[in-house]
Amino acid sequence: MEQATTILVAESDPANLEMIARPLEEANYEVVRAASGAQALGELKHTPSRFGAAILQCQLPDMNCMALLKQIKAHPLLKVIPLIVQGERNNEQAMVEALRTGAHSYLDKPVESTLLLAVIQTAVKDYLYHRRLQEEIELRQSRLNTMQAGHFRISTLDEATDLGSLIASAYPESGMIVVGLTELLINAIEHGTLEIGYQGKSELLATGQWLEEIQRRQASTQYADRYVDVVFQRLPGEIRLNIKDQGKGFDWRPYMDIRPERIFDTHGRGIAIARQISFDELEYRGCGNEVEVANF
Structure with a gap:
């Protein structure tokens, strides 16, 4: 699998662009520079699989970055790329809007290089994992596009990953599913x-004891002896999937979107990603x- 270590940086101010690009290049990332939203979109569309993440200035000369975010997230080959928005410090409204629109993270200007590299590292790691899935x-020899219904039961992480690939092959847009x-x-x-x-x-995760x-x-x-039941149904005009575990449940509402208070956490984006893409x-x-x- 190609290691997507190229980062797109869309920034109209040359000095700010270099403040972002320099630490990335010193950390062995390749940086593609864009001075406008149109140029950024063109670079991404030209070779989508090249990019492991993109950093977008909040206000570009030709478009607001929220408009650019929406265009990228609407593109079938681009919407999986982690997008990091950089905006003015303490602008919570812009931060919330960016996260709800599908941004992976939001960074205040000017950004400290250690924080920038940590966010990029997490974003690229997420992207490469999703690319691998x-x-x-794509390498599966057979697809389940004729499956009408199925009931599955899993109890381990390996079974979860395997079943995810199996059931996704029953969908037309299997790569995003x-x-x-x-x-x-x-x-x-x-x-x-x-x-x-x-x-x-x-x-x-912090202590390396997760696994x-x-x-x-x-x-x-x-x-x-606990398990998760998964029920697949292909109905006229729709496909439905029900997932039920034997746990005590949780308050899912804070995880339907990426929240500002969790923006730098290394996990917790799964439900929001499922909703978005x-x-x-x-x-x-x-x-x-x-x-x-x-x-x-």
Whole structure:
């Protein structure tokens, strides 16, 4: 798989552009510079798979970056690229609007280089993971586009990833479906059946103990027999998928969008990503241990 270490930087001010580009190049990223929204969009469309992330100035000469965000997110080959908006300090309204429009992160001007590199590293890591899922779908020898219904049961992260690829192959837009679907299935295992909370995962990731804790819980008598049920239905004009775990549920509402207070966290974007790029409809039910998605 091509290592997408090229970063697009759309910035109209030459001095600000170099303040962003220089630390990226010193960290061995290739930087493509764009002075306008039209130029940025043209570069991205020319070679979509080249870019691991894009940094967009909030106000470009020819368009507001929110308009550029919407155009990128509407493009079938570009919408998976993490977009990082850079705007004026303490402009919470712009930050919230950018995140709701689909930005991966929002950075205040001027940005400190250590923070910039940390955000880019997380964004590129997310992108490469999603690219890998998409490429696995493309390499499948057979597709399930004739499947009308199916009931599946999973209990491990590996099974979640495998089932995500399998079911996604039943959709016309399998490459985008697999990204959000895998996120939802992993959430159901990780936060549902194994009951690892958001803060708990943050601490486990910070100490490098996340995978060890997953394995420990799956082997314990408390969680070993738990599973996630997945029901697929192809109906006239739509495909529906229901995912239900055996956990206690959670308050899903803060995770339907990327929130400012979690903007620099290394996880917690899965549900928002599923809403933004994979499914036309996403609804959690009851206590939060069941989610239904639909594509029309």
